[in-house]
Amino acid sequence: MLRALGFPRCPLRMLRVPNRSVADGQAATPVPVSYCVFDGASARPPLVLLHGLFGNKGNFASLAKAIVRRSGRKVLTVDARNHGDSPHHPLMTYEAMSDDVRLLLRQLRLDRCVLVGHSMGGRTAMAVALRWPELVERLLCVDISPSGTSAVSSLGRLVEALKAVELPEGVPLSTARRLVQEQLRKDIQDLSVLRFLLTNLVSAEGRVVWRVNLDAVSRHLDGLTRLPSFEAPYSGPVLFLGGAKSPYISSEDFPEIERLFPEAEIEYVPDAGHWVHADQPQHFVDAVCRFLEQPPS
Template sequence: MLRALGFSRWAQPSPLRPLLVHQAKGKRALASHVMTPLPLSYAVLDGPSPQPPLVFLHGLFGSKTNFQSLAKMFVLQTGRKVLTVDARNHGSSPHSPLMSYKAMSADVQLLLQQLHLHKCVLIGHSMGGKTAMVLSLQRPELVERLVCVDISPSVTSTVTSFPAFVAAMQAVDIPRGLPRSTARRLAEEQLRSTVPEPTIRNFLLTNLVSSEDQFVWRVNLEAISHHLNEMMSFPDFQTSYTGPTLFLGGSKSEYISSNDYPEIERLFPQAEIQYVPDAGHWVHADQPQQFLAAVCNFLELSPP
């Protein structure tokens, strides 16, 4: 059966050490290790502007390549530096059994610290949008502006098919030794009944990679499956982020509804909500030009 790709070189376990005799001490050490922020994989496109860079955070099953074309367009349009980032358990970033928004926020904070970025514009889609919200609420001084793409600070389990996608991907069975074209075709055939939309199937198949004569899922399905309910919810916050905020939804999507407006207003009192016509959940892929225009217009607005 197709297996999930294991830990990257950044997350290799340390050499074996003698067992800790004191059980409580061992538990504390394990918790400390698990909560350690991970060094994320990222790509940078430099721009001449001294203004804070744009940092793109992708959604579940995505990677930094989702925003590759748009990143170039944003550099040309705004002159700002643009970073595209792989979340933990996605793309080329390390795998970890822990999957929470506070952990992913800590990962991005570590990256900003490593790059000496004291201020940025966070642009997050879906899971990446929730990560961006958490970071903004935890460390508002790091965030010049916030853009949340087709996601709100609410429970999304009633509007998503992601649990079915995870189960379908875990059930895919590809024999060893097949060429890539054959392996991809077999995976696509096995996903078709659960994922009938070709664009979504192709998106999921971007995670199919070759490893040791076998095709595997690059995304860490085990960790995602274990924490999926947490990914569909949002942490409790009593603080707010008062910086300029844009919630940019797709007109054909249900991820940002009028039921979410009170919580958006409570946590993000300066937020505006817009919908891109003829766009579904993947707004930036469905209508890239309109997405680009909406974000650029938002960046040009004066602070309140």
């Protein structure tokens, strides 16, 4: 039964968009994604942490260590395709990214796991649970719902602003980031968002480049703002952990959450925006560890 704790102050108007599955007629070939392992002594299923759009596996590194200390479970942090150290691929859909997670579990010979995903990673985790429920012991989605949102236009402007940047040449990475920040300030006023995006600037073969595949993100952005259509629900334990200052999980999402995840609970973290784990890391770790100890329904 759906139960919501600490309802947020910022409702979100939702945009329903018809689902398209594999985009552009391309085959959904799984790619071997990059990951880090934080070992724990417990034999219980490990946690697999999936980051959001423009993020990377490093976003969860300190939190993974804290979860290992508290729970004893092994934790994996994973780079999505077209992000971090994972391969670039022209196809970027939730079907494709959930295929990548399934491939990783097979490669590591993991029969079951706990999936924890923020934003885009949360929807990827949902897709894995809905497609292969036998692989997922329980599911935690951070500040994202299965419903489509109206954020596609603002995200599109952000991607185009990044693509329009003139990347400096012949300067250290720190200098390049400062120069790119100056270029982007007119389009991105939120300094915390801007600094987060600049973590995607890296040095490669003597050049400064974006490590996120902006072309693939831009091409598939519309599909990334919603979960594909599913009929059969996932009946395992689920927690939707939202930021009380964020609009990404609203009461309008509750019917679709309950339809797809009938055992879901919703909890809102006080004084947290969209990046719940960065705004309130201790509360995030506490919520994850409490959820791990809850008995199956």
